Amino acid sequence: MSKHVTHWIGGGPAKGGAHRRGDIYNPATGKVSGTVDFAGGAEVDAAVAAAKAAFPGWRDTSLSKRVAVLFRFRELLKAEAGELARLISSEHGKVVSDAAGEVQRGLEVVEFACGIPHLLKGGYSENVSSGVDAYSILQPLGVVAGVTPFNFPAMVPMWMFPVAIACGNTFVLKPSEKDPSASVRIAELWAEAGLPDGVFNVVHGDKEAVDGILEHGDVKAVSFVGSTPIARYIYENAARTGKRVQALGGAKNHMVVLPDADLDLAADAAVSAGFGSAGERCMAISAVVAIDSVADELLERIRTRVADLKVGPGDDDRSEMGPLVTRAHRDKVASYLETGVRQGASLPIDGRVHPVLGGGEDGFWLGPSLLDHVTPEMGCYTDEIFGPVLSMLRVPSYESALELVNANPYGNGTAIFTNDGGAARRFQNEVEVGMVGINVPIPVPMAYYSFGGWKESLFGDSHAHGMEGVHFYTRTKAVTSRWLDPSHGGVNLGFPTSG
Numbered sequence: 001m002s003k004h005v006t007h008w009i010g011g012g013p014a015k016g017g018a019h020r021r022g023d024i025y026n027p028a029t030g031k032v033s034g035t036v037d038f039a040g041g042a043e044v045d046a047a048v049a050a051a052k053a054a055f056p057g058w059r060d061t062s063l064s065k066r067v068a069v070l071f072r073f074r075e076l077l078k079a080e081a082g083e084l085a086r087l088i089s090s091e092h093g094k095v096v097s098d099a100a101g102e103v104q105r106g107l108e109v110v111e112f113a114c115g116i117p118h119l120l121k122g123g124y125s126e127n128v129s130s131g132v133d134a135y136s137i138l139q140p141l142g143v144v145a146g147v148t149p150f151n152f153p154a155m156v157p158m159w160m161f162p163v164a165i166a167c168g169n170t171f172v173l174k175p176s177e178k179d180p181s182a183s184v185r186i187a188e189l190w191a192e193a194g195l196p197d198g199v200f201n202v203v204h205g206d207k208e209a210v211d212g213i214l215e216h217g218d219v220k221a222v223s224f225v226g227s228t229p230i231a232r233y234i235y236e237n238a239a240r241t242g243k244r245v246q247a248l249g250g251a252k253n254h255m256v257v258l259p260d261a262d263l264d265l266a267a268d269a270a271v272s273a274g275f276g277s278a279g280e281r282c283m284a285i286s287a288v289v290a291i292d293s294v295a296d297e298l299l300e301r302i303r304t305r306v307a308d309l310k311v312g313p314g315d316d317d318r319s320e321m322g323p324l325v326t327r328a329h330r331d332k333v334a335s336y337l338e339t340g341v342r343q344g345a346s347l348p349i350d351g352r353v354h355p356v357l358g359g360g361e362d363g364f365w366l367g368p369s370l371l372d373h374v375t376p377e378m379g380c381y382t383d384e385i386f387g388p389v390l391s392m393l394r395v396p397s398y399e400s401a402l403e404l405v406n407a408n409p410y411g412n413g414t415a416i417f418t419n420d421g422g423a424a425r426r427f428q429n430e431v432e433v434g435m436v437g438i439n440v441p442i443p444v445p446m447a448y449y450s451f452g453g454w455k456e457s458l459f460g461d462s463h464a465h466g467m468e469g470v471h472f473y474t475r476t477k478a479v480t481s482r483w484l485d486p487s488h489g490g491v492n493l494g495f496p497t498s499g
């Protein structure tokens, strides 16, 4: 039966028809599995109004009660993780175990947010002048919004809303229209956890919904994750309307392999990080930068591993890599193989001929590919491909590898593979990239650190989650106070409790 996904506003599914709808696909079969309502100005207004109405009550809810809701949400999400992973896989295409991994990483941000009382502590200075004290408090902003990409329909929204809500804000999420169901299931779990109506809302749709958020005077901050052109657009337009904004963009992540690296480890890493989730990860490795002397050997080890990779439907336990998200995206990714060869690269691993386990003939399949002898001016290097295509660039030295990475306009993630601690330390110091792995191919920071790139991978000042997330979703107020006649509040023999 075909499903129908609608907005979640003020604690329940939105009522009334949609003026526009989009199709939801099962990428493994290539068939439409349902429809999703697209929000226009009226639905965005309704969601923001619900969030605005809920804000005073939620802001004034004690920290203890807020945390109790977060803990309940965490338990429900954990219990639901398997089902949520299946739901994600059915719309995104990634294998269920990979989808479970993203739910787990989102859950870790919820766990981080459970510590919010500690994170919201301000400072206090006694007697800054005679009888005068000074202190600072962190207060929520109000209604804040998140706009998120298709590739992590659970994890990326959870980089945002657990921290925002824990800080006392109310939230409007605009998830990707390609895989919208996970966000609605998450809204239901929040309601079950006892989150008051209107604190978490979801509007679906495309540019029209996003523009409604950007232009809305009651939205105080926007968090965005997606491609660089849209990140730049969000940054400029949210700032123009006076909002706080963090906009995380696209990536071109390099993996540098030095001659002393463990080549089995490096080949495992290149295959896992290049082809996991069909390369549709902002932290996927897309460029392998090998020092000349080890490039041939590394390529052979990658080739052997790729030959064994099982490509198939996300819900087939044997599959290690699923289909791409849409037909158009699959065709675009495949086109880089042709243009790469036309521009002078070789194609020792061609994913177009990789076998597919079951799945529909019309599924959006493309197996893992590797273009070799890629040079920096080729389209397969200058563009973010966002699919299962590794480009191998051969360089003579560490210095030339570093120069290549630093010349790239993106600066999301990178990794170096070496057994030389000095070289690794020099790389972490010199590379102009926000997240660095040393013999670790996908260095996604834990929830208590912050996630974010440099250069064209981030517009704005704050990274996501961790302390930068807490700062993004709060404003600091500095208070200077003098009390000449302190009152103690009367007699109360009860044991002091919060509440």
Ligand code: NAD
Residues within 6 Å of the ligand: 147, 148, 149, 150, 151, 152, 156, 174, 175, 176, 177, 205, 206, 207, 210, 211, 225, 226, 227, 228, 230, 231, 233, 248, 249, 250, 251, 281, 282, 384, 386, 412, 452, 453, 457
């Ligand atoms: P996208 O930029 O096409 O879409 C992201 C969001 O913006 C979606 O909700 C979409 O509906 C909305 N949107 C699309 N076009 C718009 C427009 N013209 N105006 C306003 N809003 C618009 O990205 P995607 O294809 O969903 O996701 C893949 C991209 O996201 C890749 O570039 C990837 O690198 C990036 N990404 C980055 C990070 C990071 O942390 N830096 C994480 C995940 C994904």
